[in-house]
Amino acid sequence: EAQVTQNPRYLITVTGKKLTVTCSQNMNHEYMSWYRQDPGLGLRQIYYSMNVEVTDKGDVPEGYKVSRKEKRNFPLILESPSPNQTSLYFCASSLSGQGRGYEQYFGPGTRLTVT
Amino acid sequence: AQTVTQSQPEMSVQEAETVTLSCTYDTSENNYYLFWYKQPPSRQMILVIRQEAYKQQNATENRFSVNFQKAAKSFSLKISDSQLGDTAMYFCAFMNYGGSQGNLIFGKGTKLSVKP
Numbered sequence: 001e002a003q004v005t006q007n008p009r010y011l012i013t014v015t016g017k018k019l020t021v022t023c024s025q026n027m028n029h030e031y032m033s034w035y036r037q038d039p040g041l042g043l044r045q046i047y048y049s050m051n052v053e054v055t056d057k058g059d060v061p062e063g064y065k066v067s068r069k070e071k072r073n074f075p076l077i078l079e080s081p082s083p084n085q086t087s088l089y090f091c092a093s094s095l096s097g098q099g100r101g102y103e104q105y106f107g108p109g110t111r112l113t114v115t
Numbered sequence: 116a117q118t119v120t121q122s123q124p125e126m127s128v129q130e131a132e133t134v135t136l137s138c139t140y141d142t143s144e145n146n147y148y149l150f151w152y153k154q155p156p157s158r159q160m161i162l163v164i165r166q167e168a169y170k171q172q173n174a175t176e177n178r179f180s181v182n183f184q185k186a187a188k189s190f191s192l193k194i195s196d197s198q199l200g201d202t203a204m205y206f207c208a209f210m211n212y213g214g215s216q217g218n219l220i221f222g223k224g225t226k227l228s229v230k231p
Binding site: 031033035040041042043044045048050058059088090092094096097098100101102103104106108109 | 218
């Protein structure tokens, strides 16, 4: 089954404790992206990757890191989480990020709470 | 910068009725894509319908259709014969054509409740 998976689905952590949210897709997609969803704000892009070893900042990258060493995986790293990073996070992938309107497939979301 | 506005934070409709969700956007580009995504209580983001700006014909997917007014920069979603399973948050989203970021710009969402 074609899908985007994220782990963990739920995470409660404390301020400053490094964490990684994994994202994996099995569709051989070139493009992957991370979004955060906050009430009343919709979804906002954090980082994206056009292909292996190619990553760039989205609209709200502060406090996050990413890497793309393999085509299928795109982990999101929070080196020193803070309470304002409490949010619902989505990983997404698509065939290409070249603005051709390809459908983005979303993972199930990760609910992160930072206390 | 592009922006997407959904002016209806919440709406409700009776089962089997028709409802229209509004979306306006602002862009100086001529070619782009517009999307409606559905987010049910499970939180999964599901693509409902997609429209290419260069196509004048409005997109349709079963009970879902759009009214795309390019000059007015309006992109509304009509749901016919509403079903209980349509209860969800609906997000309108914009993507530039040819951009290298592949970024979806989302509106803030409309919470739709379908009542029995």
